[in-house]
Amino acid sequence: MDGIFMVLTRTKRILLAAALILAATTTAVAALQREQMALSEKLIRLHVVANSDSEEDQAIKLQVRDAVLAVTQPLLEDAEEPKAALLAALPEIEQAAE
Structure with missing residues (x-):
């Protein structure tokens, strides 16, 4: 029983890390897109x-x-x-x- 709990905990940790990486990446991409849009409005x-x-x-x-x-x-x-x-x-x- 302890083995299954450890595997699930490890899996949960991996999923949590993946979710955090995904959230950080999504936030960074959104910020870059906003910056690019603002810059493109100023360019000729x-x-x-x-x-x-x-x-x-x-x-x-x-x-x-x-x-x-x-x-x-x-x-x-x-x-x-x-x-x-x-x-x-x-x-x-x-x-x-x-």
Whole structure:
């Protein structure tokens, strides 16, 4: 009888440890997701798509990216509302991308 009690106690300990690990992991994942969501709302992403995979088109894509970043970085350094600053400067950004 003592052997069965010891086995059950050990099993219960293992289950308790597994439950605690699961709870800690779930809590950590939830916190990371909240942090990622908050950060994603603050990010503005720039996507420049090349016409093809050719070296020439890829080089043009990088030139466009660099030109757009050269215009936008100074705007965003001190901007309290980055999205509004970009929208206000959209004609200048489009001209840089040409």
